[in-house]
Amino acid sequence: MKKLQQITPELSLVEYNEIPVLEIDHPEVKAKVALQGAHLFSWQPKHTDKDVFWLSEIEPFKLGSAIRGGVPICYPWFGSLGEPFHGTARIRMWELNQYEITKDKVFLRFDLKAEDGKGLDAQMAMELGETCTLTLTHQGAGQANPALHSYFNIADISQVELHGLPTTVFNHLTHQQESVSSPRLISENVDEMYSVENAITTIVDKGYQRQIEVQHINSTEVVVWNPWHKPTSNMTDSGYKTMVCAETARIHSSLNKGQMIQAKISVKSN
Numbered sequence: 001m002k003k004l005q006q007i008t009p010e011l012s013l014v015e016y017n018e019i020p021v022l023e024i025d026h027p028e029v030k031a032k033v034a035l036q037g038a039h040l041f042s043w044q045p046k047h048t049d050k051d052v053f054w055l056s057e058i059e060p061f062k063l064g065s066a067i068r069g070g071v072p073i074c075y076p077w078f079g080s081l082g083e084p085f086h087g088t089a090r091i092r093m094w095e096l097n098q099y100e101i102t103k104d105k106v107f108l109r110f111d112l113k114a115e116d117g118k119g120l121d122a123q124m125a126m127e128l129g130e131t132c133t134l135t136l137t138h139q140g141a142g143q144a145n146p147a148l149h150s151y152f153n154i155a156d157i158s159q160v161e162l163h164g165l166p167t168t169v170f171n172h173l174t175h176q177q178e179s180v181s182s183p184r185l186i187s188e189n190v191d192e193m194y195s196v197e198n199a200i201t202t203i204v205d206k207g208y209q210r211q212i213e214v215q216h217i218n219s220t221e222v223v224v225w226n227p228w229h230k231p232t233s234n235m236t237d238s239g240y241k242t243m244v245c246a247e248t249a250r251i252h253s254s255l256n257k258g259q260m261i262q263a264k265i266s267v268k269s270n
């Protein structure tokens with residue numbers, strides 16, 4: 001790891017293998033954001049002893065390869081709505097163009113320049129403190145169908161409940177609408193899309209004795225994913241046991257220029 005720049009006492013730029021990473025070390029919060037993808041992959045408010053986000057233990061931090069963990073930004077499209085899968089933004093460089101440090105939190109704004117060099121495609125604003133607010137604003141031409149593909153750090157997938165989701169879901173593995181339990185328990189490969197606006201998902205983690213709450217704002221879907229034994233790039237065979245994705249998505253109703261999706265994340269002990 002090579003230090004590139006000390007921006008302020010709380011913010012430093014460090015190289016993780018091929019990727020520049022902004023490290024935040026503030027009395028209230030620690031966090032890490034890769035400039036590739038404006039990709040938050042670690043957030044730990046002072047009152048918790050474990051990271052809220054999961055990061056693969058074999059993440060190689062290679063340019064052009066999306067980081068396996070944290071909050072990949074799927075933009076301008078989700079999944080196979082275009083090529084590459086989950087859009088280009090997670091493998092492009094973003095610029096840190098604004099920051100503000102207060103006694104409670106750190107505010108960061110990253111811009112994604114348009115590929116033709118004219119104007120912006122998107123902006124990501126992060127407020128990192130006791131809570132974490134991520135706001136993705138579509139600034140480009142045309143429409144966007146993004147998602148904030150958050151991977152949460154849990155003690156053991158077999159002891160986790162997801163609360164606040166509907167009991168009907170589109171299962172991407174069987175390509176059909178199905179009925180599921182609420183709260184949702186996961187015991188196999190799941191790749192499912194819940195059509196629900198502005199949902200609040202609560203991840204009840206008995207192992208770590210804590211609850212993570214995600215408010216999905218301006219979203220029209222929540223995607224839940226865990227690959228279980230399905231081989232997945234940059235992930236160990238047992239990596240699935242300690243992660244669950246609960247994604248803030250805007251898939252079937254596009255965003256126009258100036259519109260945003262937001263995830264507000266908080267964590268509390270039981």
Ligand SMILES: O=P(O)(O)OC[C@H]1O[C@@H](O)[C@H](O)[C@@H](O)[C@@H]1O
Nearest residue numbers: 066085086149191192223225247
């Ligand atoms: O491996 P990737 O490109 O990061 O995608 C991971 C998963 O992301 C989820 O959002 C999709 O619903 C899954 O279908 C996909 O497998």
